[in-house]
Amino acid sequence: MAAPAPDPLILLVSGEQLDVMVEQFHRYDREYDVRSATSAAEATALLEQARAAGQPVALVATESRLPDTDVLHALHAWRTLVPTARRLVLIPVERLAEESVALRPYLRKGKFDTYHVLPQARRDEEFHHAVTDLLNDWGATVAINEVDTVRVIAPDARPMALAVRDLLDRTGMPYRVYTPDSPQGQEALAKVDGEPSYPLVHLTxxxxxxxxxxxxxxxxxxxxxxxxxxxxxxxGEVVDLAVVGGGPAGLAAAVYGASEGLSTVVVESEVVGGQAGTSSMIRNYLGFPRGISGQRLGQRARVQAIRFGARFFTGWPVVELRPAQDGAPHVLVTEGGDVRARAVVVASGVAYRRLGVAPLEDLVGAGVNYGAAMTAAREMEDRDVFVVGGGNSAGQAAVHLARFARSVTILVRREDLSSTMSQYLIDEITWNPRITVRPCTEIVDGGPDETGQLGWLQLCDVRTRAQERVPAGGLFLLIGAAPHCDWLGESVLRDDHGFVLTGRDVPRERWIDGRPPESLATSVPGVFAAGDIRAGSMKRVAAASGEGASAVSLVHAHLERLRAATTA
Known part of the structure; x- marks a missing residue:
């Protein structure tokens, strides 16, 4: 019988405050291996031992001053040694004013994950909230689940198996992966009639x-x-509000609609969270000073909407909108059934544009990925990885991939990232020794290695057209927004790029009584658009959430007009 896996390590490092830290972290002893070190050198030795033994390191919590070296030097060394571990700096309260100011620029650059005042008494729950946030983040992106509510049975990392694992990661469903010859695999195969088609998904x-x-x-x-x-x-039911899309805009519309008493249904084609749900860490979202992953943000918003009574149907893309006529409701057509609604908020977001290099399109799922799948990131350990894109999503993907990959190279056609990426991400990328930015570069070719996985890329300088072939173990493509909303038909007008027109952008001939639609209203009364799908939107998570919430007030006004027309 195989030995049980070791508990993840939490390492406490301090020269003067170790007793306080040990007392505070005592509550984690049952589920983590909590150890302590009195110097940076001793801590480094313990981390080296853990890595050699295959023990995962979840968190390094260090005092802001160490007896044998500067804490920033130590943090840099520890990140190199255990890049997936989260890093917490604890500052005694008497030094907080001075040291928090000194450390803040390095926090912004990603030298560590967060700092916090060293607790002064027992049951400092704000402190422990910060600790559990870090452990939650580590567990969601690195750790292997202790339970297997779902078992994925596959002989190898084939594309469909990775896609299933990514869906389970993004929905927060606990799962583990087993080979067909394992006891768990044999248990699942015993329930299959005929020749199995992998991956199998065993719902336990x-x-x-x-x-x-x-x-x-x-x-x-x-x-x-x-x-x-x-x-x-x-x-026979007609709901007040149907939301198409479960990204930030759709989730905000669902929360506000359901909380204000509207019968609300959300239809999502893939996974709740949308494109934002693939982000490993969003650091500039209001109210989350330590950041939050897109997965957790989406899951929390979904639970919040459900508590108010919203219903979710996931995995059913809308294939047609039949606009309301002669007092009948709008109809959303899916292959799983129709949804009839008095008002519709279109929040279906956008997809990443395709690269258009045929040999690499053939390798999607075999080292080539659209978006920043957290599952695929874990497969990149010790590989040289490339990220194409200059927006925040690409920056967040690069930072996350750097926890696993040997190197991460960001490819952009522009001279630099300054015009497309938030400064906090640029700073973090600049200070990360595993990440480099290669400007004025595009991919023109690529191909597999002997195993059929991505093996190489052909890069081209857009200025000189000089080309270079480089080895590549992974490629992540985050190259701009492409709307996919042909299902709206011709009645909902869109711009030349396919984004939905709202407000004064709707052509004047479609205005009613000479007045333009409201800011988020489309050319069809009772159909609204919010988030990235809307022409002129900011393409930011907070902006999408705000638009989704704002659309609900317009829905109320529309429903009031319907009631008035019915009673007239």
Whole structure:
């Protein structure tokens, strides 16, 4: 019988405050291996031992002053040694004013994850909230789940298996991966009739009854198995608000709509969280000073909306909008059933543009990835990885990938990142020794290695057209927004790029009584647009959330007009 995996390490480092730190971290002893060191040198030795033994390191918490070296030098060395570990600096209260100012620029540059005042008494729950935030972040992106509500059975890291794992990661579903010859794999195979088609997905939790084994052909099929079909809605029911898309804009519309008493349904084609849900860490979202992953933000918003009564149907793309006519409601058509609604908020977001290099399109899922999939990032350990894109999503992806990959190279066609990326991310990238930026560069070719995975890229300087072939173990493409909303039909007007027109951008001939639609209203009364799908939007998470919330007030006004027309 295999020995149990070692508990993740929490390492406490301090010369003068170690007793306080040990007392505070005593509550984590049951589930973590909490050890202490009185110097940076001793801490480095313990981390080297843990790495050699294969013990995961979840957190290094260090006092802001160490007896044998500057704390920033120590943090840099520890990040190189255990790059996936989270790093917390603790400052005694009497030194807080001085040292927090001195450390702040290095926090912004990503030298460590956060700092906090050293607790002065027991039950400092604000301190422990910071600690559990870091451990939660580590557990969501690095750790192997202790439980397996879902088991993924696959002989190798084939594209569909990685796609399933990414969906489970983004939905927060606890899972583990097993090979077909493992005991867990054999248990699942015993439930399969005929030749298995991998990956198999074994639903082991009691909530699924007799533990069915699925062989999904797409992630949408698996999501639908988890969350149900739109036809579960009574076909005679007309809801007040139907939201298309479960990204930040759609989630905000669902929370505000449901909380204000509107019967609300959200139809999401893939995974709640949208494109933002693939972000490993959003650091500039209001109210989260230590940052929050897109996955956790999406999950929390979904739970919040459900508590107010909103219903979610995931895995069902809308294929057609039939606008309201002659007093009938709007109809959203999906392959799983129709949703009838008095008002619709279109918040379906955008997808990343395709690279357009045919040999690399053939390797999607085999080292080539659109978006910043956290699952694929874990597969990049000790590889040389490339990220294409100059926006915040690309920067966040590069920082996250640097925790695993040997090197990360950001490729951009521009001279630098200053016009497209937030400064805090540029600073963090500049100070990360594993990340380099290669400007004025595009990819013109690429191909597999002997295993069929991505093996090389052909890079081209856009100024001189000089080319270079480089080895590559992974490619992550985050290259701008492409709307996909042909399902809206011709009645909802869009601009030349396919983004939905709202407010004064709607052509004058579609105005009613000479007045333009409201700011988030489309050319169809009762249909609104919010977030990245809307022409002129800011393409930021906070802006999308604000638009989704704002759209609900317009929905109320529309419903009031419908009631007035009915009683007139």
């Amino acid at each position: 939790a009691a909530v699924w009854g007799e533990a069915p084994v699925l062989s999904p052909r797409s992630t949408r099929e698996l999501a639908a198995a988890f969350y149900g079909r739109p036809s579960d809605i009574d076909c």
